[in-house]
Amino acid sequence: MLQGTLDLMVLQTLDALGPLHGYGIARRIEQISDDALMLKEGTVYASLVRLQQNRCIRSRWAPSDNNRKAKFYEITRRGRRQLAVETRNWKRVAGVIQRLLKLAVS
C-alpha cells in the first residue's frame, strides 16, 4: 500500500463516523474495501500514533460497547485541514495515474 494512504483512510473514516477505536477503524476499512486490501491491522495503530503526533487526531479512554475500556480517536480541526489537503492531492495524483494508464492502453 502507498505510504500515507492508510493515514488518509484513517482520517477519512474518523471524519465520516466520528470518534472510533482502533478496532472499529479496522472494521470500517475492511467493510468499505470489501476486504480487498487484506490490511495487516496492526499498522492502523502505527498510523494512529503518527497522526496523533502530528496533532491531526486526539484520543481518550472511554467505555465501549462490550463494557471494555477502549481508546477512542477523534479528528481535530488540524486533521480536517490535513484531510482536505491530502484528498485534493490524492485526487490529482489519481487523475494523473488514470490518464497515464489510459495513454499506455491506447
Next chain:
Amino acid sequence: MDVLKFLSRLVASRRKAVTDDLANELDDHAARLTERYVREGMDLDRAQAAARQRLGNVTRLREDVHEMTGVPWLEQLADDIAHGVRHMRRAPAVAAVLIATLALGIGANSAIFSVINAVLLRPFPAPDPDRVVVLTTMFPEGASYVTSDQKYNLWRRENALLQDISGNRSSVVNLTQIDQPEQVQATWVTDNYFRLYGIPLAKGRAFAANEMLPHGRSVAVLSDGLWRRAFGADPRIIGKRVSVSDLDYEIVGVAAAGVQTLSGDPVDLWLPLVIDPASTNQVHYFTAQGRLAPGVELSAVNSRLAVVAEQFRRDFPNAVAMGPQATFAAQVSRDAIVANIRPSLLVLCGAVALVLLIACVNVVNLQVARVLARQREIAIRTALGASRNRVVRQLIAESLPLALIGGTLGLLVGHAGMRALLALSPGSIPRVGASGAGVTIDSGVVLFTALLSITTALVAGIGPALTGTRIDTNVILKDGAPGTARRYLKVRSLLIVSELAIAVMLLTGAGVLIHSFIRLRSVDPGIATTDVVTARMSLSGPRFATTAAVDRLIRSSLPQVEAIPGVIAAAYASSVPLEGGAVFPFVIDGRPLTGPFHGFGPWTSVSPHYFDVFAIPLVRGRVFTDADGHNAPGVVIINQAMATRAWPNADPLHARIFIGKGSGPEFDEPAREVVGIVANVHDGPLDRAPQPAMYVPASQLTDGLNARIVRGSVAWVIHTAAGRRVPPAALEHALAQSTGGVPIARVRTMQDVLARTTTRSAFNTWLLGVFAVSALLLASIGVYGLVAYAARQREPEIAIRMALGADGRAMRNLLLRSGATLMGIGLVMGIIASWAGARVMTAFLYGVSPRDPVAFMVAPAILALVTLAAIWRPASKVARVSPAELLRTE
C-alpha cells in the same frame, strides 16, 4: 545535570504512556478479532492464530512506534553530555583547569558585554529615542552643548522640522522647611520637556505653557523617590507647597516610579526653566533638545540649521560664542551621550574577544591531547559501527558541560568584578548608575553568555573532534598511532604561536595604556592637592541673590572656618579647579577687534585667600586683598597662559579687559585692571594644555552675574595643616551662622577631585591590564602544556640518546630551544600585529605614541620571561630523569 535527567525522564515517560496504551489496544484488538472468528465458527486456537495473522508483526510495530515517539538527537545529546561529565569526574584536575580557563575567557566577555548592554544597547527611556536630538553650536574644535536664550529663541521660531524643542539644566538645590533640610538634584525644564521624553506622571500634571513665562506661577513636579522620601508618600500632595532654596513652589505633579534621564543621572524634582521669548541674552547655561518631526531626516534638520546659523550671524554680528566658522547642528542625543565611551568599550570588547580566543586555543590543545589519549576508544566505537559524524558530535557534546559550567562561573565572577571596578571609577561611564548599579545580569546578558558558552564548546570541541577522528581504525587498534601524535604537535605549535602573538598584542596595548596613565597622573595640576578639602554648597534663592549678600557671607563666615583647629587658610570660589566652571570671553580695552572678542577661557570668582589655599604661585603683581571690595575699582588676575597668548609682546600688568562684554546686562561693567599674573592651573581635563584663565573677586560681580553664579553650586575650599582632617560637621557648624543653616553638599579632598578626572582612563587601563595579564597567564600555561607534551612524546628518543651518552643538560637545552623558537616566532608576529593595529589606541592616550617604544620593549620582554619560566620546568625535568627508568617504562 538535573536538566538532562529531567529531559530523558520526560522522553521516557511520554514513550511509556504511548507503548502501554499500544499494548492494551493490541490485546483488545486481538481479543475482539478472536471473538469474531469464534462467532464465525472457528475453534479458539485457530481463531487466536488467525487474529495474530490479521494483526501482523506486532514486534516490528512496537519498534516503529518506539522510534516515532522518541526525540533521538536529544537522547543522544543527553547521553553524550553525561559521558562528558563522567570524563570530567575521572580527571578532575584537567577539568578544573579547563573550566577555569573557560570561566576566565567567557567571564571577561560577559562582563564587558554587561557594560555594553547597559550603556549602548539598553533602550533609552524616551519614546522613539532615535529621533530625540540635542541642538548644538558646532565649532571646528567640536560641539558645544550649552546654549543661550538668544539661540534657543531663534531655534524655537525655526521649528518647522523639529517638535517639542525644550531646554533643561540641572543643579543641586536645598530643600528647606522640611524636617531634614537636604540637598536634592533639581532639573529646570521647559513645559514640552515632559512630552519630549514621554515622562509619565503618577499624579497631577506637568508644566503648562503659561508657567514658562517670566513671573508665571512657581510650580514643581516631584520624582517618585523624593515624594516618598521627603513627603512620606502623601496621597494628597498635589497643591501642597515645597520650599526650594527659600523659594516657594506649588507641587502640581508627581512622576511615576522609575523615571530616568537619558544619561541615567538621578533627578529628584523638576522646576520650570523660564526663558523670556524676547530675551537675546547670550549667557550659555542650559541645553536644548527636540524631536525630529515625523518623516524628517536628521540631515534635513542640519542643512536647515546651517541656514539658521547664517541668519543668526547676520542678525547678531557681535554675538559672543558664535565665531565665523561656527554653525548650528543637531545630534541624536543618545549618540552624543555615548560618543565618548563607545570607542573604548569597543576596544575592550576586541580585547576580551582575544582573551577568549586564547582560552579557546588552550582548551583545544588540552582536548586534542585527551582525544589522542582516547584514540583507542574512538577506534573501537568506529569499528563497532559508530559513524564519524556520531563520534564528532559526541566529542563536541562532551565539551558542552565544561563550557556551561565555565560560562556560569565566568558570568558571576566577571559581573562581580565589573561592579567592583565601576564602583572604583565613579562618573566615568554614562548610564551605568551609581556604583555601576545599572549594570545588571538581565536576560540579554544571560543569553549572550549562554550563546558564547555554546559557541565556545563548539569551537573547542570541533577542532580536536575533526582531527582526532580522522584515523585509520586498523592502525590504531593494532599498534597505536605515533604518527598522528607528531602531526598534532605541529598543529599545536601553530596554535601556541598565535596564542603568544595575541598575548603580545594585549600586553603591548595594556603597556601603552599604563604608560599613558602614568604620564597623565604625573601631570602637575599646578595646585596643591594634599591637605586641601572642598565643600560644595547651593546658595540659590533670594537670600544670596545680590553680590552684597554674598560678600557679607564671605566676610563673616571665612574667619569662622579659619578658626577650626587645623585649618590654615580658607576661601570661597565659584568653582573648584578640575571640576569645570564658567567660561567667558574677554576683550582687551583699547585693542582693535576683528571678531566678537580677543579670547576666552575659564573664569572663577574667588575670595582673597583662594591662591593661598591652592598654593598657586604669584608670578608678578599682587593677589586680591580685602580692599578689593564691592565699591573698589574692578580688578582681575590672569594666568601665564593668558598673559603669553593675549599679550605676546607686551606687559599685561595694568592692562584693562572687559569680561563677557555684550553677552547680556549681567556683564555691563567698567573694564577691569589686570593686577596680577599667577602660574597656570590645569582647570580642565589634565590632558589638555592650560587655557587662558581669569580670576575676579567674588565681591565685585554685578548682581545679575552673582545671581547666575549662586544658582549653581559654589565651593568652600580649605587648606589644612599636614594630615589634619576637617570634619564636615565642624565645617557646617562654622558656616551655619552666616548661611542660616544651608547644608553642605559633598566634601571632597582635592586628591579625590584629581583622581576623578582620570577615572575613565583608570577604568580602561585596569580592564585592559587585567585582560593582558589573563592572556599572559593563559598563553604561558599553553606553552607549558605544549613543551611538557613534547617532552613526553620525545621521552623514548631522549632516553636512547642519554643511554648512548648524551648529556642531560644538552637534552634540556634541546627542549628549551624548541620552546624558545616558538616563543620567538610568536613574539615577532605579535609585535608586528601590535604595530599595525596601534592606531585604535590613539584616542585613549595622553603624552605617549600608540607605538610607544617603552611598551613595545617591556611587554614582549615580560612575555618572554614568563614563557621561558613556563617551559623551564618540563624541559629540565626530562634532563634529570634516568634513562634506564625511561626505557623500562617504554
